Amino acid sequence: MLVVMNHDATREQIARVVELIEEMGYQARPMPGAQRTSVGLVGNDGRVDGSRLEALDGVADVIHVSKPYKQVSREWRPENTLVTIAPGVVFGGAQIPIIAGPCSVESAEQIVLAAQQVREAGGAALRGGAYKPRSSPYSFQGLGPKGLELLALARSETGLPIVTEALDDEGAHLVAEVADCIQIGARNMQNYSLLRTVGRIGKPVLLKRGMSATITDLLMSAEYILAEGNSQVILCERGIRSFDPSTRNLFDLTAIPLVQKLSHLPMVADPSHGTGLRDKVLPMGRAAIAAGADGLLVEMHPNPERALSDGGQSLHPEQFVRLVREARAIAEAIGRSITPAPSPAREGSPPARPGRQ
Amino acid sequence: MLVVMNHDATREQIARVVELIEEMGYQARPMPGAQRTSVGLVGNDGRVDGSRLEALDGVADVIHVSKPYKQVSREWRPENTLVTIAPGVVFGGAQIPIIAGPCSVESAEQIVLAAQQVREAGGAALRGGAYKPRSSPYSFQGLGPKGLELLALARSETGLPIVTEALDDEGAHLVAEVADCIQIGARNMQNYSLLRTVGRIGKPVLLKRGMSATITDLLMSAEYILAEGNSQVILCERGIRSFDPSTRNLFDLTAIPLVQKLSHLPMVADPSHGTGLRDKVLPMGRAAIAAGADGLLVEMHPNPERALSDGGQSLHPEQFVRLVREARAIAEAIGRSITPAPSPAREGSPPARPGRQ
Amino acid sequence: MLVVMNHDATREQIARVVELIEEMGYQARPMPGAQRTSVGLVGNDGRVDGSRLEALDGVADVIHVSKPYKQVSREWRPENTLVTIAPGVVFGGAQIPIIAGPCSVESAEQIVLAAQQVREAGGAALRGGAYKPRSSPYSFQGLGPKGLELLALARSETGLPIVTEALDDEGAHLVAEVADCIQIGARNMQNYSLLRTVGRIGKPVLLKRGMSATITDLLMSAEYILAEGNSQVILCERGIRSFDPSTRNLFDLTAIPLVQKLSHLPMVADPSHGTGLRDKVLPMGRAAIAAGADGLLVEMHPNPERALSDGGQSLHPEQFVRLVREARAIAEAIGRSITPAPSPAREGSPPARPGRQ
Amino acid sequence: MLVVMNHDATREQIARVVELIEEMGYQARPMPGAQRTSVGLVGNDGRVDGSRLEALDGVADVIHVSKPYKQVSREWRPENTLVTIAPGVVFGGAQIPIIAGPCSVESAEQIVLAAQQVREAGGAALRGGAYKPRSSPYSFQGLGPKGLELLALARSETGLPIVTEALDDEGAHLVAEVADCIQIGARNMQNYSLLRTVGRIGKPVLLKRGMSATITDLLMSAEYILAEGNSQVILCERGIRSFDPSTRNLFDLTAIPLVQKLSHLPMVADPSHGTGLRDKVLPMGRAAIAAGADGLLVEMHPNPERALSDGGQSLHPEQFVRLVREARAIAEAIGRSITPAPSPAREGSPPARPGRQ
DSSP, X not given: OEEEEOTTOOHHHHHHHHHHHHHTTSEEEEEEOSSOEEEEEEOOOSOOOTHHHHTSTTEEEEEOOSOSOOTTBTXXXXXXXXXXXXXXXXXXXXXXXXXXXXXXXXXXXXXXXXXXXXXXXXXXXXXXXXXXXXXXXXXXXXXXXXXXXXXXXXXXXXXXXXXXXXXXXXXXXXXXXXXXXXXXXXXXXXXXXXXXXXHHHOSOEEEEOOTTOOHHXXXXXXXXXXXXXXXXXXXEEOOBOOXXXXXXXXXXXXXXXXXXXXXXXXXXXXXXXXXXXXXXXHHHXXXXXXXXXXOEEEEBOSSGGGOSSOGGGOBOHHHHHHHHHHHHHHHHHTTOEEOOOOOOOOTTSOOOOGGGO | OEEEEOTTOOHHHHHHHHHHHHXXXXXXXXXXXXSOEXXXXXXXXXXXXXXXXXXXXXXXXXXXXXXXXXXXXTTTOOSOOOEEEETTEEESSSEEOXXXXXXXXXXXXXXXXXXXXXXXXXXXXXXXXXXXXXXXXXXXXXXXHHHHHHHHHHHHHHOOOEEEEOOSHXXXXXXXXXXXXXXXXXXXTTOHXXXXXXXXHOSOEEEEOOTTOOHHHHHHHHHHHHHTXXXXXXXXEOOBOOSOTTSSSBOOTTHHHHXXXXXXXXXXXXXXXXXXXXXXXXXXXXXXHHHTOXXXXXXBOSSGGGOSSOGGGOXXXXXXXXXXXXHHHHHHHTTOEEOOOOXXXXXXXXXXXXXXX | OEEEEOTTOOHHHHHHHHHHHHHTTSEEEEEEOSSOEEEEEEOOOXXXXXXXXXXXXXXXXXXXXXXXXXXXXXXXXXXXXXXXXXXXXXXXXXXXXXXXXXXXXOOHHHHHHHHHHHHXXXXXXXXXXXXXOOSSTTSOOOOTHHHHHHHHHHHHHHOOOEEEEOOSHHHHHHHHHHOSEEEEOGGGTTOHHHHHHHHHHOXXXXXXXXXXXXXXXXXXXXXXXXXTTOOOEEEEEOOBOOSOTTSSSBOOTTHHHHHHHHBSSOEEXXXXXXXXXXXXXXXXXXXXXXXXXXXXXXXXXXXXXXXXXXXXXXXXXXXXXXXXXXXXXXXXXXXXXXXXXXXXXXXXXXXXXXXXX | OEEEEOTTOOHHHXXXXXXXXXXXXXXXXXXXXSSOEEEEEEOOOSOOOTHHHHTSTTEEEEEOOSOSOOTTBTTTOOSOOOEEEETTEEESSSEEXXXXXXXXXXXHHHHHHHHHHHHHHTOSEEEOBSSOOOSSTTSOOOOTHHHHHHHHHHHHHXXXXXXXXXXXXXXHHHHHXXXXXXXXXXXXXXXXXXXXXXXXXXXXXXXXXXXXXXXXXXXXXXXXXHHTTOOOEEEEEOOBOOSOTTSSSBOOTTHHHHHHHHBSSOEEEOHHHHHOOHHHHXXXXXXXXXXXXXXXXXXXXXXXXXXXXXXXXXXXXXXXXXXXXXXXXXXXXXXXXXXOOOOOOOTTSOOOOGGGO
């Protein structure tokens, strides 16, 4: 950490900074410059709270040299973390799983058909919301517990593991009973109470980047989960806010190699929310794989025209078939491959999911 | 709602749009243009979910003409809503209350002293966090229930009503037992579960704008609270994300007259988070009043150098005195006034707060 | 300047950084930390180009501690620069001039009437475009040289000095023959060729902030003008790009005290472009004064419905009267005043403008 | 175009809107709704200036249904425009040219060596700045005319066509004498005077997206060039401003398929400026190809540590070799190919560039 003093800071003000750094248990190293003095704080293990220093008179700026996160950092753990949500469905290795399905679970027919279509096309996991965060209180909010039951049904029919969103502490426990991976949505990325809850539950978590979250913010939110002892965290780029209304969000694919350099956690991409436009999902899904994504999260609906939410960005089943085919070609061009669908559930027995917990 | 068709949309595609609009219970009005056909949806009461229409083939865009919110709209209720958090402390009228206090409650001495300083300077309510949303899991997270007790103590000593933040459903109930107004922070602006909870509790709510929330998003979040039957909602501008690192956030003062035109709810401003810089709080607090703010929310600490959080943006007590004085001059210049501090608690009896429930 | 090394930077990589800093003629001060080593560059006079250091192996980041600008800095010149565009019309002092007029010069009747209305209401200078930068090549582009003639006519009729925009080098010389202050628009803020030209011409310049310019970018662009020997520069906040379509731009009023702290140059505000909405010009003009603006730039049209450009954000004359009245009240509340209109031109003689060159 | 009236607009106000639309030569179609009336403007050929309508009393909003651009639109010309900058170096077809070279031309040795390395690695054109727009007036501004001479030398040595930037009208004519394609940089994207000049010169133009330009803004700027009769325009995504300081810019790859759908012009990508980080150029260059880019523009320097500008984002020559190899693999995966380097210049004769004019 570097404390930059004002041009006209007095000797006493500089001395006070040095004193406070030492009170905090670190070493201070003053560095007089041509224009101004800076004071280095040496020994920061990533946990120093700079706001006390910012409050001192004569301080112009506090510059963070160390990263504020720790357990999520690749400096803390150099090798990739592999997150396994079901046997053979692993994020962070050479294989790239594709998670697909409708925005919302609407009925048994819909979700089972969707799961079959995902599976046949080559998807490795099923997504679908039982609890939906909607910007309007008057929009469809999901089927709730009934939706979770239908997801379990779809899994038993197809063997696909389930990724579904939790919106609050109570819901997180309900979701954890069914899902193979608990999704935390963009709007809840800084809901620290919920992050701690899913950290304690211990199941794999898919954490989506908030609409105005920097890469550092995203990693700090993941740090909350790891700090509770759960390192099974998949990060997800899903588009951020920007000034151009041409797309619903601005899909920041550079976030993929950025996160992969800074952290050992896998990073996947959601081109459906990332663009908000059905006809952009295919090229941007390809681009995500080419940028090095460890997985894709895609909205597909058996009949988008009938979807209760997000119909405009959901792929038709045949478009999803094409996406998987093209993703496979790109993955091979960079020496990776697409994770095949897991073995179907055997008749008369529950689907084997020994890795689930 | 206007459904804009592609340049080369077929007659069948247009017919399908008309049909779906009628299925949804509204009237369709096709409007052939020089370049493309649009189809108007007539009869929208603000609750139409456009995503089904977006999903149709041949649709280029769905343009929302009606606002998606309803009960928060000034079209729904033309006169200002007055939100009373304590006798004489009313938001939305000609008088402008100033809420001030430290970022976090740290000790009995600190919060009582802060409350006395706020009161003496002319503040009308006390703020201070017992539960703090911090981006790092390793930063000070607030004193929790003990902090709430200390806030109650500060109120009994000074008569100032309390505004403090709740982070989750459980916390909201604890906060509601003590606070005169429950604050929902920027990171939780779209935590719909929490919004519903405070809607049901029924106490006044101060809802802060999220870091990447549009004005529409903010009003939609307020709609969640009103939809539960609680119209005692104060909105708050506190800075949004922007590309310039010169300030912590970009303080969007135009949001004040915008919200006041669109909604009947009071809109206050937080120049401390809005700028993140102590020496900008004074000019931007003045500017907020000049723009028409219905209140100010300001961080002040008896000793900012010793603050456990946000020290760098907290005013010194004497700076707060000056802020109130200058705010008063601006308020008078535009025909308003600053709400005086409420009567102090009488000795030997609990402070009178009949308006609290 | 601080060169932050990677966690795993080798001793040789650090040595190379030290060596290059010394080659560049500065002192290097390595600072080993708990997580990584940083190397301070001491002696930076604000002209070090960090890109050579960024290019070295093992370098994670180059952090600029010194500001990249020089002559515009308040550290270079502590007292305010006063910019005089006509006798008695001075920017940067206690008096605050209001510049107003139509977006475009349209006819002799229109511009002379507008000038009379500005003058009567209490404006101190006339604005109006003879050259208009329009996003469409098919929109009205201004009257060109004829427009400049009409501005001169309006000045001779009212005595108001003229502020008008130049779009390119050739136009800058034409504008300079007539205008009292040459405006550089937001789109040309980084047109360095044009900045150098107006720097050499030597007349007062009003430089508008670009739509995505940081405060540092704005000051660097002003530095181009000062580097040519012209310190008569007025800076202008006019709104920046943001994600919320509620307003045309996001009016960043905090930029006013920020710039005034960093630089000795005056800083004015344009609430017309800053908001893009006529009914927001009044509150935001007041807010700009309260934030400390050294002037206002406002669009007013004798008949906005007939305006050839920007009619939707132009004030009606009677709204402008109210703006000046309210600005005056705010200015007085903070111990400043609004500059009165200059003395009218005497009949039979050209208007006296001895301060013009 | 749709004119949305206020909730409480009077019958007279609506009638005035209808009247003005008819005065402007179009048809008005009023559409009363549940909440408010809208008035459709029928017959808009893309040239209607909505600001006159915005200025009318009772108007809440003017919504543009038609696109404001015309000649650049794919609705105007359905098939791709092919832009040929040298024999065999064509943008907009199945083959994808890679343009590479240093940020600035520094010396004969540097630029000739760079050109040879580009050629050997498989690049199809040479980039390098003779005129550099630098944010500081004290930074290296390019060699000017001498730099153009050196670019011509590099072309005669290698046969690679030249892409180089012009900063102003005078420079554009000088650049046009040497370059095969004139680059307009991001800062000049809305320098309409310069756009008109290069439109009239008639040589191929590479137009970079401005830092805060929407897709519509970019297309409108291209429209300026086409409106002068020059349709040889290549568009370029190079990163936009965002709130996350992790990267210099935010590389918006979705802009590629967006532009390609809206326009017939080719769209290339610059991952060097798009990310500002050398180690992100490789993955994001691959991603750009996968997203459908019609070309790449990449900074490569024979010795980045010695570069006078942008060293930190320039590839080492061996990294560029790898980029071309991986780009080729991705291109093949999507059924395209990388344009091979053009035939080298024959000894004793000037390089054949029949396609240049």
